[in-house]
Amino acid sequence: MNVPTGRGLLPRRSFLGSGLALSAASLGPAVYAAPLAARMPDSMKTLGGADQAYGQPAAHEQAVLRVAHPTAPQTAGFAIWRTPLQQQRGIITPSGLHFSVHHNGLPDIAPQRHELMIHGLVKRPLRFDLERLMRYPMVSRIHFLECAGNSAANALSPTARNETLGDLAGEVSCSEWTGVPLSYLFNEAGLQNSAKWVVAEGADGGSHARSLPLSALLKDGMLALYQNGERLRPSQGYPMRLFMPGWEGNVSVKWLHRLEVTDQPAYTKDESGLYTQILSNGQIERFAFHMDVKSVITHPSGLQTMPEPKGFYEIAGLAWSGHGRIAKVEVSTDGGASWAQAQLHGPVLDRAFTRFTLPWQWDGKKATLMSRATDELGRSQPTRADWKRRYAMQSFHHYNAMQAWRVGSDGRVENVYA
Amino acid sequence: MNVPTGRGLLPRRSFLGSGLALSAASLGPAVYAAPLAARMPDSMKTLGGADQAYGQPAAHEQAVLRVAHPTAPQTAGFAIWRTPLQQQRGIITPSGLHFSVHHNGLPDIAPQRHELMIHGLVKRPLRFDLERLMRYPMVSRIHFLECAGNSAANALSPTARNETLGDLAGEVSCSEWTGVPLSYLFNEAGLQNSAKWVVAEGADGGSHARSLPLSALLKDGMLALYQNGERLRPSQGYPMRLFMPGWEGNVSVKWLHRLEVTDQPAYTKDESGLYTQILSNGQIERFAFHMDVKSVITHPSGLQTMPEPKGFYEIAGLAWSGHGRIAKVEVSTDGGASWAQAQLHGPVLDRAFTRFTLPWQWDGKKATLMSRATDELGRSQPTRADWKRRYAMQSFHHYNAMQAWRVGSDGRVENVYA
Numbered sequence: 001m002n003v004p005t006g007r008g009l010l011p012r013r014s015f016l017g018s019g020l021a022l023s024a025a026s027l028g029p030a031v032y033a034a035p036l037a038a039r040m041p042d043s044m045k046t047l048g049g050a051d052q053a054y055g056q057p058a059a060h061e062q063a064v065l066r067v068a069h070p071t072a073p074q075t076a077g078f079a080i081w082r083t084p085l086q087q088q089r090g091i092i093t094p095s096g097l098h099f100s101v102h103h104n105g106l107p108d109i110a111p112q113r114h115e116l117m118i119h120g121l122v123k124r125p126l127r128f129d130l131e132r133l134m135r136y137p138m139v140s141r142i143h144f145l146e147c148a149g150n151s152a153a154n155a156l157s158p159t160a161r162n163e164t165l166g167d168l169a170g171e172v173s174c175s176e177w178t179g180v181p182l183s184y185l186f187n188e189a190g191l192q193n194s195a196k197w198v199v200a201e202g203a204d205g206g207s208h209a210r211s212l213p214l215s216a217l218l219k220d221g222m223l224a225l226y227q228n229g230e231r232l233r234p235s236q237g238y239p240m241r242l243f244m245p246g247w248e249g250n251v252s253v254k255w256l257h258r259l260e261v262t263d264q265p266a267y268t269k270d271e272s273g274l275y276t277q278i279l280s281n282g283q284i285e286r287f288a289f290h291m292d293v294k295s296v297i298t299h300p301s302g303l304q305t306m307p308e309p310k311g312f313y314e315i316a317g318l319a320w321s322g323h324g325r326i327a328k329v330e331v332s333t334d335g336g337a338s339w340a341q342a343q344l345h346g347p348v349l350d351r352a353f354t355r356f357t358l359p360w361q362w363d364g365k366k367a368t369l370m371s372r373a374t375d376e377l378g379r380s381q382p383t384r385a386d387w388k389r390r391y392a393m394q395s396f397h398h399y400n401a402m403q404a405w406r407v408g409s410d411g412r413v414e415n416v417y418a
Numbered sequence: 419m420n421v422p423t424g425r426g427l428l429p430r431r432s433f434l435g436s437g438l439a440l441s442a443a444s445l446g447p448a449v450y451a452a453p454l455a456a457r458m459p460d461s462m463k464t465l466g467g468a469d470q471a472y473g474q475p476a477a478h479e480q481a482v483l484r485v486a487h488p489t490a491p492q493t494a495g496f497a498i499w500r501t502p503l504q505q506q507r508g509i510i511t512p513s514g515l516h517f518s519v520h521h522n523g524l525p526d527i528a529p530q531r532h533e534l535m536i537h538g539l540v541k542r543p544l545r546f547d548l549e550r551l552m553r554y555p556m557v558s559r560i561h562f563l564e565c566a567g568n569s570a571a572n573a574l575s576p577t578a579r580n581e582t583l584g585d586l587a588g589e590v591s592c593s594e595w596t597g598v599p600l601s602y603l604f605n606e607a608g609l610q611n612s613a614k615w616v617v618a619e620g621a622d623g624g625s626h627a628r629s630l631p632l633s634a635l636l637k638d639g640m641l642a643l644y645q646n647g648e649r650l651r652p653s654q655g656y657p658m659r660l661f662m663p664g665w666e667g668n669v670s671v672k673w674l675h676r677l678e679v680t681d682q683p684a685y686t687k688d689e690s691g692l693y694t695q696i697l698s699n700g701q702i703e704r705f706a707f708h709m710d711v712k713s714v715i716t717h718p719s720g721l722q723t724m725p726e727p728k729g730f731y732e733i734a735g736l737a738w739s740g741h742g743r744i745a746k747v748e749v750s751t752d753g754g755a756s757w758a759q760a761q762l763h764g765p766v767l768d769r770a771f772t773r774f775t776l777p778w779q780w781d782g783k784k785a786t787l788m789s790r791a792t793d794e795l796g797r798s799q800p801t802r803a804d805w806k807r808r809y810a811m812q813s814f815h816h817y818n819a820m821q822a823w824r825v826g827s828d829g830r831v832e833n834v835y836a
Contacts, residue, residue: 039535039545041527041675047495047623048523051653053483054475055514058656060529061649065471077465089596089644090558092510096473097648105466109459111478117457127457131725137732140508140763140773178507205465226507228646230515231479235469238476257459307549314555345558347765355558 008367009333009340010359057096066097067166077105077205080147081235082170085318086301091142091353093173095228100235101147101171103270104206107255111239114203116185116223120261123190130239133180139222140178141245142352144320146291147171148248148275148397154384155396160415165301168415169403172294172320174353175227177243182221182259186214191261199266200242203257210251210275211265211287212244220245223256246322246351247289248398250275278392293381294400295319295329295356295373306411310364315342316357321375326354328374333360335368335404335418336383342371367407368418384417426785427751427758428777475514484515485584495523495623498565499653500588503736504719509560509771511591513646518653519565519589521688522624525673529657532621534603534641538679541608548657554598557640559663560770562738564709565589566666566693566815572802573814578833583719586833587821590712590738592771593645595661600639600677604632609679617684618660621675628669628693629683629705630662638663641674664740664769665707666816668693696810711799712818713737713747713774713791724829728782733760734775739793744772746792751778753786753822753836754801760789785825786836802835 069080119125150171201209224243232238237254277285297317330339342356374380384401404418487498499518537543568589619627642661650656655672695703715735748757760774792798802819822836
């Protein structure tokens, strides 16, 4: 199980306490010799600068930004901002880098004027202001959120685009979400016997709206008020959003202002058109909410360059599943011919990013890196060819095929279809 | 066990699926009646604004900031910035609000010029630049960090100061830290037989330095490069810091540039003076690294006002221990005369914030709220009187006595000694 099978892959725990450690032999020695005083940096000889009341990243990290979709017409209200996953280490995405897709710009909502309405097939139609909602019991959960259209370029482009991981698959992020279970609010409103669906509508200029099965909302739905410990950011739906763990991002309606309980879906424009998928047999997949099991290698990944022509590297990445916990991640360096099991780093949480790593002694020759995640239900990732066989040519939602990176003998890393 | 014993405290899971739910009866009904169109907010009638490449909090949340220590001379390089814990929900502190204490200002360090040296009682003195360090295997851990002097006002002030929780106890935060286990670097350098201690020095203007037992660093020490998924912020030690989970914050030396392996402590100015504590019997407690078990109620807390004169409230807070996991948290509404067990929210992690809640039906009369955490080793919080008996009058480090909040019949919440 732990025996490396791929070219140069080392047992997953080999680094710690074994002879295979990353040593001077693999990186080359870096002996410190000069006198200490000569190595005292300038910053030790002067008083430093002032801090600020709300901290920001270092000036030297200004290139670590969300990536705007190159063709999305940002100025007309539709925008896609992607997380630079190739620069993330750990399972928490900083809120400033959380991906965001919005169809009609960011509404500026004064929280003291915002209301949430619950109406339709309820016994007591209710409205809530923020002060009232803040008094309800809240739960906190660490969950990923992924856009239905994440990785569209890999689904649609006939040849693999040579882009960064963030460009290719950065419409997924992971945060700690805190808010009020929707079951509390629905129970207070009282559900009529015919209640089956809920239409959730945002207070944005496009009235983004989705129909969701009531039973799922009662089990898992949250009215999210906080992200990573602080109130939601504007691009995440300030002052409140619906949050459905593991489901495609657009159903977690941002700037939520209305929950209408119904006996059937509303077939809103957002769900009968945009978020419906056509299968290769011509049938339509509608209300396919769950995001499937998926993984990406973040280091090394597209457009990165290996700093040395061979030697030790840690292969690192993130895996997630909309169905539950990640059970295992396998890594290949030979394009899927052989696989070795990666180490999962805890905490391994339900419907959250799980970090995986595997040590790799690169021989400097061409290699094709791939990762394949399996979740606790036994669901695993398809090849790109298998995924394409299932869906019509123009379909691109819920793409979860294995991502492959070609490492050239010149150290360049690029996206390939394998 | 689950039976409420305090005045108005409800069983910890009572809200969900029981007759004790927060209903219209406790909050009063809020029936929605007006026609839908009349309730359409302005934000739905217009195109929203543009997003930005690095997201920021909502303009309406500009008051949620770190709190500067009122008497610390910020301009002279010494500064304390505290986390507004009373506004945090969840276990992750946003990096922009993570507390920071620095003695000599924030050094501005160009990462490509920064070096980490390992020297002293090693076989091969080594130096590492950032590019090299980034190739080592990394681990990720969610841990709190607390300043040794957190809650100093409660320790020292003869009368309880009427301040917010952030003012009183905001020198503690919790993040996901990612970096290289120090054991990898020490093993590569090769330890001499006489190696027992390590002096860690920062590249700041004051050369902040602390001596740490080598065995602890080998077991738990991390060279932290990332916080909450992105590179460290300047006030957290950019480009790298030492991180020792559960230990007083100042030993997690920021802007780390040197680890000198020695056979005894260096008795640096920072440890022989500032971070040494005097007991009430005149003895000195030195190298007492672990932060003890502690908890605070964040909602309701100091300077908050109950929005209604009685009714349902969720008591919520955070607990942590430098020795391990939180095992239980009890809550009292009568100043410690009776206690009920709070619900712990997962994930309950080793040396991390753990969120706790307990439903409370407030009768509108004066109440004194307290929380008491117990960790998996059975360690629990002392009363303030017990804590004061142990230490000399001028001592204030490692204060972990139970925090009490007086809720007045006018709904005002204030800090009290109970």
